[in-house]
Amino acid sequence: MIVKTLADFNLKQIAASGQCFRLEETAPGRFHLLASDQYLEILDMGGREDTPVGEPYRTYGFSCTEQDFEEFWSPYFDLSADYGAVKRLVPERDRYLRNAVSFGGGIRILRQDLWETMVTFLISQQNNIPRIRRCIRLLCKNYGNAVTDSSGQIHYGFPGPDKLASASEDELRNCNLGYRAKYIQKTAQDVSDGSFCLESVRHMDYPAAREALMSCYGIGAKVADCICLFALHHIEAFPIDTHIRQVLEREYPQGFPVSCYNGCAGILQQYIFYYELFHSGK
């Protein structure tokens, strides 16, 4: 296990922010994370939250080598980005956003796998988080590769498009996907036969990637924006779901000042989302 003290990084907040359904707190302060076929255990060793806005830090133990951390996990957690600089863009007069940033200051936008993110956010539509997690667990167990951790426990990696394309809609429905099974089946087929190219989407700018994603069966504006933000790291993407829509109507009736945030409004969206869901003192 390697130990790291990290600024603007709180795994509990990241797990609760709902951007990654395979990051789970399995016991207080203990997390496990599956990303594609990689498995990581993480131990929260404490830290400080009562620092000036934007500078919380915590210490974590990671069950990987220094090399794996630097090559895979550090980019995955977006650790080279300065989130303090984003927080400082929020003006003093915007008390709501200042509170949201202070409350969820350890959130980062993960850099997740494109295919995995497409499928998980197809599942997320009109759905709740416990059920989304169950669906993904079933999908991985039925179609993913087994990954054994250091204690010999088996976990399952995320199934690739070919694997899901070979499953029938009824078989996918058995993963509790409901009507979303046909979206996943069709999208997997399109990726598998090359009519939708993941690699080209990776190289598109935000508007082009969003439009390309929305051409997939079952992917609308909200899901496309989530994929752009959480997989392609287009941090200007600003997904609007029912929670965010309510906030915009209540706090920003003139519209959210996207232009103030220098192409990183999506990060602010995550602070707002987390604040709305978990802040009880409003």
Add this chain to the structure above:
DNA sequence: TTTCAGGCCTCCA
């Protein structure tokens, strides 16, 4: 029992 959850598609006017 009903509503709603991190929407999207299809149909019809």
Add this chain to the structure above:
DNA sequence: TGGAGGCCTGAA
């Protein structure tokens, strides 16, 4: 072209 209705399922 825009709006209404249907869709899986389970927690509250």
